[in-house]
Amino acid sequence: MNLPNKLTIIRVILIIPFTLLLLGGYEGFGMFAGIAGYTDLLACVIFVVASFTDFLDGYLARKYHLVTNFGKFMDPLADKLLVCAALICLVDMERVSSWIVIVIMSREFIISGFRLIASDNGVVIAASYWGKFKTVFQIFMIILLILNIQNHLMQMITTAVTFIALILTVVSLIDYIVKNKTVMKDGGK
Numbered sequence: 001m002n003l004p005n006k007l008t009i010i011r012v013i014l015i016i017p018f019t020l021l022l023l024g025g026y027e028g029f030g031m032f033a034g035i036a037g038y039t040d041l042l043a044c045v046i047f048v049v050a051s052f053t054d055f056l057d058g059y060l061a062r063k064y065h066l067v068t069n070f071g072k073f074m075d076p077l078a079d080k081l082l083v084c085a086a087l088i089c090l091v092d093m094e095r096v097s098s099w100i101v102i103v104i105m106s107r108e109f110i111i112s113g114f115r116l117i118a119s120d121n122g123v124v125i126a127a128s129y130w131g132k133f134k135t136v137f138q139i140f141m142i143i144l145l146i147l148n149i150q151n152h153l154m155q156m157i158t159t160a161v162t163f164i165a166l167i168l169t170v171v172s173l174i175d176y177i178v179k180n181k182t183v184m185k186d187g188g189k
Contacts, residue, residue: 001070002066004056004058004061004066005066005068007056007057008071008075009074010053011050011053011054011078012074014049015050015081018043018047018082018085018086019085021039021042021043022039022086022093022146024039040146044143044147047082047142048143051082051139076112076115083139086146087142090146095146100166103169104138104166107170111173111176114176114180117184125183130176131172133168134165134168134172137161137168138168138169140161140165141158141161141162144162145162
């Protein structure tokens, strides 16, 4: 197994301590009694590290020609698992509205369906710039929501970033569908 694929697996594994810390600090599972005041911060650090592995594994795979079928499948899945786990935890913690998370997760399922149909027809669909902007803003949004800094300015920034991420989510979905609509017609032929 090459390094980019190992980084992808590490990202999936990091979801476990991330969610335990995030919800453990919130719900008070008792296992984090000694670090109770720092669980959000530690969860945020793990989220940032996991998010960085997404950039790093893609960079290494492209630069050193280490792209594999496993990586093509697992990398986007690992990204979705990380983001969805974070968003579900944040809904439970009442830091983000469930309707926002439903829109974001729906986009991910729709795109996954498109990619599945495309791959069945031998079509590779590359990520667009809209999708990349969406990802950056979603990660930034999640970081701000985890940190939950309680002052007026930071709350305004968090709200703005959340709505920018939401808008980019919808725009990237529309862009994706428009650019790849032939995939749905006669198997992309």
